[in-house]
Amino acid sequence: DGGITQSPKYLFRKEGQNVTLSCEQNLNHDAMYWYRQDPGQGLRLIYYSQIVNDFQKGDIAEGYSVSREKKESFPLTVTSAQKNPTAFYLCASSTRFSGGNQPQHFGDGTRLSIL
């Protein structure tokens, strides 16, 4: 079945540590996205990528980094510079980056917590 796979489901970070969240899709979508979801805050866009080897900052990119070396994969690194990383992280993809014209499909998320 086509879909988006995020791993791990749960992740714990120590102080000063970088951690990487995996996102893989087999939908042949060009565009991929990372969102952060906090209770009562809705979804906030961290980074997005319209095509391989290209990515753009979203609304809350500070303390995060991404890469897009393959069409299927869009990993997110939460760096030690992100002082409040505890959240539910969601990866999404769409056929292409074109706003609402291309609905986004989501993975089942990674819950990151601080040790």
Place this chain on the structure above:
Amino acid sequence: QKEVEQDPGPLSVPEGAIVSLNCTYSNSAFQYFMWYRQYSRKGPELLMYTYSSGNKEDGRFTAQVDKSSKYISLFIRDSQPSDSATYLCAMSEMRANSKLTFGKGITLSVRP
């Protein structure tokens, strides 16, 4: 004023009730409107997708857009316990590089 406002909830209804979920927005350029359903510890799944004004029906679900009032609604008829989830509205402009703007979500509980 935030771009998208959604009733914070939570909302609890008995099984079989008609549920009305609403969002208001301030950006008159929004043209695409979506409703996502998110079960606990899962990612959002696209439930309804509409363009511009009007109604769209899919089974027990009806999405309604009133652009003159900048107001969208999702109606759930004959609500079931399996409808218990968080519902997020989302919307975007027509231009090619427009991003999705989400409401904060409302948690619905349908009591058996």
